[in-house]
Structure formats: C-alpha cells, structure tokens
Amino acid sequence: KAGVTQTPRYLIKTRGQQVTLSCSPISGHRSVSWYQQTPGQGLQFLFEYFSETQRNKGNFPGRFSGRQFSNSRSEMNVSTLELGDSALYLCASSLSVNSYNEQFFGPGTRLTVL
Amino acid sequence: GDSVTQMEGPVTLSEEAFLTINCTYTATGYPSLFWYVQYPGEGLQLLLKATKADDKGSNKGFEATYRKETTSFHLEKGSVQVSDSAVYFCALSGRSGGGADGLTFGKGTHLIIQP
Numbered sequence: 001k002a003g004v005t006q007t008p009r010y011l012i013k014t015r016g017q018q019v020t021l022s023c024s025p026i027s028g029h030r031s032v033s034w035y036q037q038t039p040g041q042g043l044q045f046l047f048e049y050f051s052e053t054q055r056n057k058g059n060f061p062g063r064f065s066g067r068q069f070s071n072s073r074s075e076m077n078v079s080t081l082e083l084g085d086s087a088l089y090l091c092a093s094s095l096s097v098n099s100y101n102e103q104f105f106g107p108g109t110r111l112t113v114l
Numbered sequence: 115g116d117s118v119t120q121m122e123g124p125v126t127l128s129e130e131a132f133l134t135i136n137c138t139y140t141a142t143g144y145p146s147l148f149w150y151v152q153y154p155g156e157g158l159q160l161l162l163k164a165t166k167a168d169d170k171g172s173n174k175g176f177e178a179t180y181r182k183e184t185t186s187f188h189l190e191k192g193s194v195q196v197s198d199s200a201v202y203f204c205a206l207s208g209r210s211g212g213g214a215d216g217l218t219f220g221k222g223t224h225l226i227i228q229p
Contacts, residue, residue, distance in 0.1 A: 004157075033216050033217070035216070035217075035219075042219060042220075042221045042222060043203065043205075043217075043219040043222075044219075045216030045217065045218070046216075047216075048216055056216060058216060090157055090158065092158075092217075102148065102160045102163055103160075103217060104160070105150075105157040105158040105159070106157050107156055107157045108156075108157050
C-alpha cells in the first residue's frame with residue numbers, strides 16, 4: 001500500500017507570495033492533518049480534515065488555510081508569505097479521528113521563503 | 115492545554131548501551147501516547163503507541179509503558195545500534211470531549227550512537 005505522498009518536496013518563494021502544498025493520504029484513510037516543523041518551535045499542529053470538513057485548527061493566523069477533497073486528498077495554502085513561514089510542512093493521514101488511530105506521515109514539503 | 119516534555123539532547127551513547135529517553139505529559143481526559151522517529155531528511159515514522167494506562171508499546175526492540183500515575187511514557191531499548199541514530203518525538207493525542215485534536219509533540223530528542 002502506498003504511503004502518504006506530498007508535493008512538491010521542495011519550494012522556494014519570496015515574501016508576499018502565496019503557496020499551495022498538496023497531500024495524498026494512504027488509500028482508505030479519511031483524516032488528514034497538517035503540521036509545521038521548525039527548529040525553534042518544533043512540531044506544531046495546523047489543522048485536521050475529515051470527510052471534507054475542518055475538524056480542528058491550531059494556533060496559526062488566518063493566512064494558513066486548507067481544504068480536503070472528496071477523494072480525501074488535501075491542500076494547504078499560505079498567503080502573504082513571511083520569512084518565518086520557512087519550515088518543513090508535514091501531512092499525516094489516519095483512518096478516522098479517534099485518538100488511538102496512529103497518524104502516518106509523509107516526507108514533507110520543505111518551504112523556503114526569501 | 116495539553117503538553118509533552120522530553121529531554122532534547124543530543125544524547126550520545128556507545129553501541130550496545132542501554133537507552134532511556136524520558137517523556138512526561140500533561141493532558142485532560144485519557145490521551146493516547148506515541149513515540150515517533152525521524153531520520154535525516156525524512157518524515158516521521160510511528161515507532162510505538164499505547165492507548166490506555168499500563169499498556170506497553172513495543173517495536174524493533176524499543177518499549178514504552180503508559181504510566182498514568184506518573185504521567186510518563188519513557189522510551190527504552192536494551193542495546194542500541196548505530197542505525198538507531200535519529201530524532202525521537204514523544205506525542206499525545208487528546209481528542210477529549212469527542213472533538214478532533216491534532217497530535218501534541220515534545221521538542222524531540224536527538225540520539226547519536228557511536229560505534
């Protein structure tokens with residue numbers, strides 16, 4: 001079974017631009033979560049989607065948004081990029097939203113904002 | 115809110131040494147607990163999990179026991195190998211009140227095993 005895939009793997013943008021990252025979950029998984037990983041703040045939860053609905057959102061500004069499609073694929077968008085948005089963005093999928101369901105992570109998208 | 119505390123390291127050990135990485139947590143309700151491992155340039159891989167008190171998760175020689183009385187989930191391995199060098203993250207999933215919450219992670223422990 002194929003794992004979680006994320007595209008693109010690397011991205012370089014300049015301040016003020018916007019960016020869209022894509023995530024394809026493991027087949028059959030309906031929950032997709034997004035995390036930001038930085039050396040300073042570590043891993044921080046961005047948001048989670050289940051059945052095309054945002055179930056929960058972390059403490060990030062409104063510039064960060066996402067959506068989920070009917071095939072469970074998900075995208076996240078960051079508008080008006082800032083230097084501090086440079087990070088590894090990780091997507092994770094799980095079967096459902098129960099706490100005992102482990103989340104399977106993709107390799108991440110490395111975003112660099114210049 | 116929920117939080118996870120773990121030693122950040124780096125932790126440097128010799129091959130075949132005994133490993134303990136401490137993890138304590140603060141959470142409401144009854145969280146599930148996880149250890150994830152991240153190798154350089156890769157995403158996170160689930161190492162083991164425990165979903166209720168006194169459960170022991172184990173995988174690849176690693177073990178951790180869910181201790182509710184001490185709110186801990188320490189990771190142990192009897193004999194480490196060079197290939198175990200990586201960053202290890204302790205995490206919890208709260209999902210209290212039936213809502214959906216993301217994973218709350220510790221800062222990560224960088225483990226270096228020397229031959």
